[in-house]
Amino acid sequence: MRPIAILILLTLILCSPAILSQQVPDVQQLVDNIVEEYAANLDSEQDLSELVDDLLLLSEKPLNLNTVSEESLQKLFFLSEFQINSLLSYRDSTGKIMSVYELQLVPGFDIIDVEHLMPFVVAGEPEQLITPADITGGQSEWVARLKSQLETPVGYSSQYSEISRYKGSKLAVNTRYRYRAAKLQVGINTEKDAGEPFFDGTFPLGIDYFSGYIMVNDIGMIKRLVVGDYRAEFGQGLTFWNSLTFGKLSSIYGAHRRGRGLAPHTSAYESLFLQGVGATVEIGKFDFSLFGSYQRIDANISDTVSTNNTYFSSLPETGYHRNFSESSNRKTLPELVIGGNITLNHRRLRAAATFVFDSIAGNYAVNLPIYRLAPVATRTSRLGLAWEYYYKCYHFFGEIGADLISSSSAILLGSDLKLSNTVQVSLLGRSYSKYYENRYTAGLAEGSGTSNEEGLLTGLNVLVAKGWRASGYLDLFRFPWMRYGVYSPSVGREVMFQSEHVLGRNLQGMVRYRYKQAERNVTGSNTPIVTVINQFRQNLRGQFSYQVGTIQLKTTMEMSFYRTDSLENYERGYLIAQDLAFKPEGYPISIYLRFAIFDTQSWDTRVYAYENDMLYSFTVPAYYSNGTRLMSLLKIQFRRNIDLWLRYSLTRYSLLDGIGSGPEQTTGSTSSEVKGMIRLRF
Amino acid sequence: MRIGTILLVFALQPCGLNVSAQFLERPISGAGSALGGSWLAGTDFWSALGNQAGLAYREQLEMGVHYENRFMLSELGTSMIGAALPVKPGTLGLTFSHFGFTGYSLIGAGLGYGMFLAKGLSAGVSVAYTRMQITGDYLNAQAVTAEAGIQYHPAERFTIAVYAYNPTGSTLGDVGNLTSLMGVALIYYPSRYVMLTIQVDDDTQRKPAARIGLEMNANQKAALRLGYSSERPEGFTVGVGFPLKTFIIDFGLSHHQRLGFTPKLSVSYAFSKTSGKK
Known part of the structure; x- marks a missing residue:
């Protein structure tokens, strides 16, 4: 078997001009393309920077195909469960993998998968013992991003009501520092949103958002130990999951959700992360995780405050603290979260139990009937059981979560069935009771949460x-x-x-x-x-992508239709967009351009379309009303260590004289933004 | 009469009958009009002057004249002359156009350039000057606009084209915003005698339009064209085209139920015996 495999491998290599002629791949471009495949399906802007982070980290410390675990392979979110299992089965049956190109022999992998994988895996020797370089031999990265709208919203005017007037400038500043070694990661994030004050005494640290973490991993029994701000993902998200999830659209790639367990909070999303300590220890076939978090969270404190009792009307998650009103919500209520997880990994079975206790030191007080029926719980105590099992090409999974305080429950049962090499079916049933808690849960749902x-x-x-x-x-x-x-x-x-x-060699x-x-x-x-x-809402999208030499082009057309029982006719919306990406050979620059024209009759017929942006940024603008949008992005690389991005976008509206509402309202018919970012690696 | 015509010109605007044409200073040729106005993916002389990416295919010195008469009203006449000048690499395109009459006129001049960026991929840009003139002291306004286009031939029988007019949102003085337009078109040749075109375009002053066109040619000796545009007043269109030595003559006709016929005639001449449409 083995010599035949080697022979086939050699043949594959020799007969693959695409591979032989392949240059060193531009990892960043590849990561952009992979993430875009997912982001293009999004209907709203989400912070996908953690996904980018994971892939970039893997490109610097590629996984060793000969020792990698299933869990580590799952970080490559673009691989299906079947591909992961197929790869592990192949390794079990044939022994050491000689080369990355050999993956073409693994059932379920084609040349495109291999090209996607190349920066993230190596076919190395079994791992050596831990060396000091695993801790000290890492690489640092520092990123600073500035962003500003060119029009000035009314909220910045001195004439605007004092309670809603923005205290700071309209410049948004975000910085992130990362140190990454094989066994150690350290990160610090800061962010000042547009309108937030900056070192004027409003915030104790001078800046609104300051976040950091230290994580060590794979040292002895300690699989992961994270101190600072972090996230946790277990099961299918019914008991605890406070990270990004993809919506239903991604279910065409498989309905199963992959939890990473404990992971550092690396994005600038200012809510719903944990602050404290979390650890995962591996003992035999079991992983034991414990995590605790204590921090003050944002809450809108209502006027009625009785003795020793604080009442709140909502828990804002925007992270904005731009005016008096928003600042008064900042970090007002303490929240304690304690949880644990035990996971059994036994051959093709994985079973896990998760427990979480969450307590917010306040009382929810809103008198609207709708909220009285579904109150924000201030104390929850959830217990969940999750499992997944592979049987041949069938993958079954599920989770049951129970809230012990409100006596409510959530159940999810799913399966991804590979019926043949070309047909995959996914089934997922869910039932979330009406009082089940939304906070820190993320089960697949049509509505706004797991309830x-x-x-x-x-x-x-x-x-x-x-x-x-x-x-x-x-x-x-x-x-x-x-x-x-x-x-x-x-x-x-x-x-x-x-x-x-x-449709052709370079046309999709x-x-x-x-x-x-x-x-x-x-x-x-x-x-x-x-x-x-x-x-009733309908959307029809057509898209062509083509690449000629160093030029990538994408043409998108979308129509949307909206009707209700009270509307006689469908309202309509249209979008035509053209993207162009150009990377001249021999020059360290990349240029991205978009021009789009849109015409929608109403907000309900708005069209979302993913737009290129700089590293760690994701833009999915809602095209609404009638007008045009222009976007230009320039990336310049100085030497190997310094990258610079500049971006300008301009939306012109034909029929609007003012855009936005409240303090965000601007006069005129244009909305434009400039953005710049620098990244240093050392 | 002239005041009446001016009033007609402005009265038609809000009805979606943008008599100054959606491409303000550049009317659509007899061939493009006969295909329901779906010309963006074409590489013939007149299409190339419209979507400058097509200029890359004009390898000889060519000149042409075009005249159209909206609803047979002389006051709504547009005339244009154009030229394609190969410069290697690429080709320059020149256009001069006039719409209207003494009382109300639009004068346009454009300089375009198109070239191949890679095999099968061409791109073009243009800068155009437009001047609106109304007799007396009423109004004189001018604008400089940009245009850009791409054409891509992934296979011999298939073309994709994208075109944008005024993406920078130039304004015509105090008159207001000039329209911005964007269109996407496909051409498919089921056989060497038949060409199908589909085009979707939208501008900021009217509804999006879907256009389809069918051209049947008799061994390059004559072409019969049919088309349809969802955007009025074009509706159904018809036309013919034929070469005459190194001349090419295209005629297109559309009809509006109340306003009548709109004929368009385009003639181009190539300074070489090997001329002909690609």
């Missing part, structure tokens, strides 16, 4: 022919009780179909259709009982 929802998601992914992949899902869901904006139990369904084609085409029906309150109703009506 008040039942649903069945069916996904299909078919490699129809060479160069043609069709995928889609059908999600049937119902909300057993009223929720925000829908004052009755409601139902809905969503269908998505996507067809991707390789994609068509995607989405249909969603859900219910909502009728707007403008003055009756005591609010009528709930159906709403």
